[in-house]
Amino acid sequence: MSPESQATRTRIINTAERLFGEQGFQRTSLRQVTDEAGVNLAAVNYHFGSKENLYRAVLIRHVQPLNEERMKLLTQAEQLSGEQPVPVRSVLETFIRPLLRRAMDGSAKGLSLLKLIGRDMAAPQPFMIAETAEESELLLRRYTTILAQTLPGLPPPELFWRMQFAVGGILHAAAHQRDFERASGGLYQDNDRECRLRRLVDFCAAGLEAPPPAPGESATVRSSAGPSGSAPAFVHTLLAQDGGIAFAEPVSEARHSPVPTPP
Amino acid sequence: MSPESQATRTRIINTAERLFGEQGFQRTSLRQVTDEAGVNLAAVNYHFGSKENLYRAVLIRHVQPLNEERMKLLTQAEQLSGEQPVPVRSVLETFIRPLLRRAMDGSAKGLSLLKLIGRDMAAPQPFMIAETAEESELLLRRYTTILAQTLPGLPPPELFWRMQFAVGGILHAAAHQRDFERASGGLYQDNDRECRLRRLVDFCAAGLEAPPPAPGESATVRSSAGPSGSAPAFVHTLLAQDGGIAFAEPVSEARHSPVPTPP
DNA sequence: ATTCGTTTGAAACGTTTGTTTGAAACGTTT
DNA sequence: AAACGTTTCAAACAAACGTTTCAAACGAAT
Numbered sequence: 001m002s003p004e005s006q007a008t009r010t011r012i013i014n015t016a017e018r019l020f021g022e023q024g025f026q027r028t029s030l031r032q033v034t035d036e037a038g039v040n041l042a043a044v045n046y047h048f049g050s051k052e053n054l055y056r057a058v059l060i061r062h063v064q065p066l067n068e069e070r071m072k073l074l075t076q077a078e079q080l081s082g083e084q085p086v087p088v089r090s091v092l093e094t095f096i097r098p099l100l101r102r103a104m105d106g107s108a109k110g111l112s113l114l115k116l117i118g119r120d121m122a123a124p125q126p127f128m129i130a131e132t133a134e135e136s137e138l139l140l141r142r143y144t145t146i147l148a149q150t151l152p153g154l155p156p157p158e159l160f161w162r163m164q165f166a167v168g169g170i171l172h173a174a175a176h177q178r179d180f181e182r183a184s185g186g187l188y189q190d191n192d193r194e195c196r197l198r199r200l201v202d203f204c205a206a207g208l209e210a211p212p213p214a215p216g217e218s219a220t221v222r223s224s225a226g227p228s229g230s231a232p233a234f235v236h237t238l239l240a241q242d243g244g245i246a247f248a249e250p251v252s253e254a255r256h257s258p259v260p261t262p263p
Numbered sequence: 264m265s266p267e268s269q270a271t272r273t274r275i276i277n278t279a280e281r282l283f284g285e286q287g288f289q290r291t292s293l294r295q296v297t298d299e300a301g302v303n304l305a306a307v308n309y310h311f312g313s314k315e316n317l318y319r320a321v322l323i324r325h326v327q328p329l330n331e332e333r334m335k336l337l338t339q340a341e342q343l344s345g346e347q348p349v350p351v352r353s354v355l356e357t358f359i360r361p362l363l364r365r366a367m368d369g370s371a372k373g374l375s376l377l378k379l380i381g382r383d384m385a386a387p388q389p390f391m392i393a394e395t396a397e398e399s400e401l402l403l404r405r406y407t408t409i410l411a412q413t414l415p416g417l418p419p420p421e422l423f424w425r426m427q428f429a430v431g432g433i434l435h436a437a438a439h440q441r442d443f444e445r446a447s448g449g450l451y452q453d454n455d456r457e458c459r460l461r462r463l464v465d466f467c468a469a470g471l472e473a474p475p476p477a478p479g480e481s482a483t484v485r486s487s488a489g490p491s492g493s494a495p496a497f498v499h500t501l502l503a504q505d506g507g508i509a510f511a512e513p514v515s516e517a518r519h520s521p522v523p524t525p526p
Numbered sequence: 527a528t529t530c531g532t533t534t535g536a537a538a539c540g541t542t543t544g545t546t547t548g549a550a551a552c553g554t555t556t
Numbered sequence: 557a558a559a560c561g562t563t564t565c566a567a568a569c570a571a572a573c574g575t576t577t578c579a580a581a582c583g584a585a586t
Contacts (some may be wrong), residue, residue, distance in 0.1 A: 004534095004583090008534085024289075024386060027389075029572075029573065030573080030574065031572090031573085040535055041535090041574095041575095042536090042577090043535095045574080045576080050574080122385035123287060160443075161436065161443075161462050162462070164435065164443055166432065167432075168432040168435020169435070169470075172385070172428070172430060172434065173428050173431055176427070180424075180427055198476065199421065199424050199428075199476075202470075203424075203425050203428045203473060204428070206472070206473035207466040208466075210466060210468070210469035213461065213462075213465065268562075268563055268564090292544085294543085303563095303564055304565090304566090305546080305564075305565070307544090308544080309564085314543095314544065
C-alpha cells in the first residue's frame with residue numbers, strides 16, 4: 001500500500017469511472033482504461049482482480065454513500081416533522097439532492113457519474129443485479145412507507161407505480177441533461193443546481209399528489225366494441241375511437257435483395 | 264426472395280429482437296442468435312450484411328411505425344379539438360397508447376420489445392444515434408408546439424424539461440414493469456393495458472399541469488451561508504440546513520491488500 | 527548492502543468475436 | 557436436362573478481448 005501503488009489504483013478507478021459512464025461497461029476495454037490512465041495493463045488485475053471487480057469498485061464507492069445519505073436525510077426529515085407526515089416535496093428532496101450534488105460538482109466528472117448510475121439502473125450488468133438488489137429494495141421500502149403516510153388516500157399499487165414513474169423521470173432527465181441541452185441548441189440549459197432540483201420536485205410532487213383514481217375507475221371500463229383489443233380509455237372522449245389507426249405491419253421491405261459481398 | 268429465405272430472415276430478426284431486448288446489443292452474439300433461430304451463422308451476414316445492420320432492422324421496423332402512429336393520433340386529436348387546445352391527457356395518450364399496444368400484445372414478445380426500446384433510449388448504440396436523431400427531434404418538436412398551446416402559462420424551458428421527465432417516467436416504468444412486479448412479490452401487478460395507461464396519464468398530466476414557478480423563484484434564491492455550496496432550497500424549511508450531512512468520502516477501503524493470483 | 531514483499535513492465539495465452547470463404551444444395555428458367 | 561442465380565452450410569480468418577505469466581524494478585526493514 002505504498003503511496004505510488006495507491007496513485008495507480010486511483011488513476012485506474014477514476015479513468016474507469018469516466019469511461020464506464022461515457023461508453024458503458026461492455027464497450028470499455030481494459031486496454032483503453034490503462035492507456036488513458038497511463039498505467040500498465042496488468043495493473044487492473046493486480047489491484048482489482050478482474051474487470052467485473054473494477055466495475056464493482058467504481059459503482060460501490062458512489063452508490064453506497066449516496067443511498068446512506070438519502071437514508072440519513074429521510075430520518076432527519078422525519079424528526080423535523082414530528083407527528084406530522086413528511087411533506088412530499090421534502091421526501092423528494094431527500095432523494096434528488098444527494099444525487100444532484102454528486103452530479104453537478106462543477107467538474108466534468110459528475111456528468112459521467114450520473115450517466116453511469118443511470119445506465120446501471122436502466123440496464124444493470126448481470127453480475128451486479130444480485131448484489132444491489134437488497135440495498136435497492138431496502139431503500140424502496142423506506143420511501144414507500146414514508147410516502148404512504150404522506151399520501152394516505154392513495155392505494156398502495158397506485159403509490160408504488162407513481163414512485164417508479166418519478167424515479168424514471170429523475171434518472172432519465174439527469175443522465176441525459178447534456179444531450180438535451182445540446183439537442184435544444186443551447187437553449188433550456190441552466191447549470192443551477194437549485195433550479196434543477198426545483199423543477200424535478202415540482203413535477204414529481206404534482207404527479208405523486210395527483211387525485212387517486214375514482215373507485216369504479218380502477219377496474220376496467222372497456223365496454224365499447226373496439227376492433228382488435230384497442231378499447232378507448234376514460235374521461236375525455238377526444239380519441240375515443242382509435243380503431244381508425246391501423247397497426248402498421250413490420251416494414252414494407254424496401255430492398256428485397258439481400259446484402260452479400262459482391263463476388 | 265424465395266419463401267424459404269424469407270423464413271430464415273424472419274427467424275433471425277425475431278430471435279435477434281428478443282435477445283437484443285433481453286441482453287442488449289453487445290452481450291448478444293451472432294452465434295447465439297443463429298443457434299436459437301436454428302439457422303446458419305453466415306445467414307446473418309448474407310441477409311443483413313452485418314450485426315449493426317441487423318440491429319437497425321430490428322429497431323426500425325418497430326420504432327418507425329410507432330412514431331408515425333403517434334403523429335397520426337396527434338393530428339387526429341388536433342382536428343377533434345378544433346380551435347381549442349388539445350387536452351394534456353389526450354396528448355399523453357397519443358404518446359403512450361401506441362407504445363403500450365405494442366408492448367402488451369399478450370405474448371411475451373412485447374416485453375422484450377419494450378426493453379429494447381427503453382434500452383435504446385437510455386443508452387443508444389453509437390452507430391444509431393445519428394440515424395435516429397432527426398426523427399426524434401421532429402417528434403419532440405411536434406409535442407413541444409402542441410403542449411405549448413395546451414399549457415400557455417408555462418415558460419418554454421419549464422415545458423421542455425417536464426416533457427423529458429414524463430418521457431423518462433414512461434420508459435423506465437414500461438421497461439421494468441416485469442422486474443417491478445417480481446420485486447414487489449407479485450403484488451402491484453396488473454396486466455390491464457387501460458389501467459396502466461390511466462396510471463401513466465394521471466401521473467404525467469399532473470406533473471405537466473403543475474403550477475409554473477413563481478416569477479422570482481426562477482432565479483436562484485441561495486443566500487444562506489451554507490458551507491461548501493450546499494445551499495438549501497425553497498418553500499418549505501424542513502430540510503433547510505443540510506450542511507449537517509457530510510459528503511461521504513469515496514470509500515473506506517476495507518481491504519487494503521490487492522487481489523493478485525496466489526503464486 | 528542484502529533481503530524480502532510489493533508493484534510494475536512487456537509479452538504471451540486462450541478464448542470469443544464478427545466476418546469471410548468456397549463448395550454444396552436448392553429452385554427456377556431455358 | 558442443363559444452366560443459372562439464390563440460399564445454405566461447415567470451416568476458417570483476423571482481430572480484440574480479459575487474463576496470466578514471469579522477470580525486472582522498487583521500497584522498506586534488517
